[in-house]
Amino acid sequence: MPDRAVADRTIEIPPDAWGRRSTVAPVMPWVFGLVILLLLVGRIVLTPVLTAPALQTWATVFVAICVQALPFLVFGVLLSAAITAFVPPSFWTRALPRHPYAAVPVAGAAGAVLPGCECASVPVASGLMARGVTPAAALAFLLSSPAINPVVVVATAVAFPQQPLMVVSRFCASLAVAVLVGWVWLRFGRSSWLRVPSRPPASGSAWAAFRDAMRHDLLHAGGFLVVGGLTAATLNVVVPRAWLGSVAGLPVLSVIVLGLLAVLLSICSEADAFVAASLTAFSPTAKLAFLVVGPMVDLKLIALQAGTFGRSFAIRFVPLTFLLGIAASIVVGEVLL
């Protein structure tokens, strides 16, 4: 791991002009002023030019995804920073079962109490790992909390008024996937794949550590959120939803297609039930796959996870979660729906 840290640094391109100049503090207010000036002048010069409907539609969806996710991200980062700064590591060793295989389902079930969507859970899971929680348990929490929390359960119930079993199926399938992924990771995962953020206890004031952790996490996760938002907005505008109708009747393929659609659309887990309900042509099992996969794997989450836990983590974790999500949806859908 130390090798990788050094390698990461060596491939990093030297900082841009801002970064270098900024070490001379008096210059910075000028740069700040310059950005403001650019925004003001740009409003007069560029705004009348940037009016193509396609661009505007894209920008609306992009800004909507960012704006929508931001409060949840801030909430998650606040919670994560608070965990790092104020909760002693000994708390987690007492709260979770000592045996890692037992800790995974407990952490997965604990996801039911954090109301938030997926953007909040990534920084929280990273904060948990930094505090010494078994990575597999933190991952189970990462997967389950956006899918089975009370807000999402209620939203699902509202979106499917005639199908109360949809809520039960979603809860069971999501929890099952979270626990299974946790166990698989525990059994086969290697620690070198996962970049665990290590944060030794702050030696100074807890508030300063809190502020620093928050600023770092917010910017870091925020940057990757934007990557996800860019991709999702582009696909949202470029791919028409009409072509979906043609595969709706095929049993297994339709399940996979809606799973993939959930990945591409990157809709917040608190809203995806309404979108799923609107896909009337599809079977309940396919809709269940949309609801199970969406909160666990989507473009903005992939970007967030790759940014937080490292790329070698994401390329293993994402396909594993997707496949187990599809499989669990098919099994639970067969039994319950």
Added chain:
Amino acid sequence: MNRMSQSLLLVLLGGAVLRVTVLSTTYVNYVKPGFRPFLIAAGVVILVLGVVGLVQEWRQPSVAGKGPSRTDDATGTHPAHTDDATGPGSAPVAAEGHGHHHGHDHSRVSRAAWLLCLPVFAIFLISPPPLGAFAARSEDAPSPPPAHAADAYVPLPADKATSMELGEFIGRAWGDANRSLADKKVTLTGFVVRSSKKDRWYVTRMQMSCCAADAIALKVAVFDAERPPDDTWVEVTGTWIAPKTDKIPNGTVPPQLAATDVTEIPQPFEPYE
């Protein structure tokens, strides 16, 4: 990215969020109106975080030689001049890299954070409008009927036109066993989307459940009226044209309306249903 740029970026981002929520009401173009308090809270937190960082930097610039600032003491690891130290050969970071890495080194953030400028620029320079005819046209398949119970609809008054949401109109047209729409005047509000067929156009409203990314188009085909330009907001008054056969399943064609009056209106406060 050094601490000064980080704080600056946070100020910009928080400022952009507050701009769309406090200084204007453009946030309704992107999210539900009820989301405003959360957005304001998030914007304030981000802005305060940035301003505190700037003030700190102003008082104790993290330049080598001036001594470490209080925060540096607090976390106790990152050298003050981190941005200079990103090169492979620089001793302080390399040494630090062996102890603990990444997550801990809070004064350095990956360059991906600069991407946060993009939403800020989009908000200030493009100031994206609510989804309109472009988004609605790309969606050829008409929207599904809302999941209401068929008997939940109240009867409509016979003597005057009833204003209703497009979702309700579509629901009544498709899902109402009592055919409560028959021969009743209704007024629908939405924007204009042209149709590929010459004899009609669509009065359209986007339905959003959480943010504009999940919006779907609700369309009603309007007959017997001149088509205003795309994206014009209109109030259309008319009567429902019942389908001639029961053979066409619900959800394959938008319900139809014979218009008696079309009035141009300014865009409503809430552009989505």
